[in-house]
Amino acid sequence: MENRISEIYRRLFGFFGPQSWWPGETPFEIMVGAVLTQNTAWINVEKAIKNLKDFNLLSFDILVSLPPQVLAEHIRPCGYYNLKAGRLQNLLRLIDEEFAGDVDSFLDLELAVLRQALLAVKGIGRETADSICLYAANKPIFVVDAYTHRILSRHDLVLEDGADYDEVQEIFMAGLPEDTAMFNEYHALLVRLGKEYCKKSKPKCDICPLKGL
DNA sequence: CACCAGGCAAGTA
């Protein structure tokens, strides 16, 4: 195993090049996107975020006090809109109450503290918390998602249904140097690979860039 | 038409 994790990274980076994630302009926008993209195609999240921008709603002060139903209507294209409106405002209320609405100071918390604070929010689980830590707060934690699981299992690095989030995360973090920029690229590369070569509906892949590892 | 997409929480046994 030792260097399979590093080798996969080198292969993906060589094949696709740098991905320059997260697709979002500010840490706040990245945080919002992380909640909206739960179990949802990113293209639909883009529509939701565009709506928020077009109506000048994409700011902390506005979103935190917007009636949930109004927020829900604007994020409709990304699905689960009632649920996500509530989840997003749960997070914003925490920042409002505990950090006086200062998103930057919230994101400046030490990694373990920030992660715990995020996980305490109803509607934020491990992937969303880690995405915010890595992509909004630039802290060194590896993000695991459905693509990550699928790619690992298709390359026989984990059992298809026998690995939970923490286990997969540990496989990556144990096999890699603690490097925020590299964690950022690596997860983005896995998503890129997943979208283009490792779809659920495409069980086998003869042209996978990882073939032969 | 069926299936899938950068999850999560609550309920049940």
Place this chain on the structure above:
DNA sequence: TACTTGCATGGT
């Protein structure tokens, strides 16, 4: 702990 279900739009 380990399964099951609800949440929902939009693309293929």
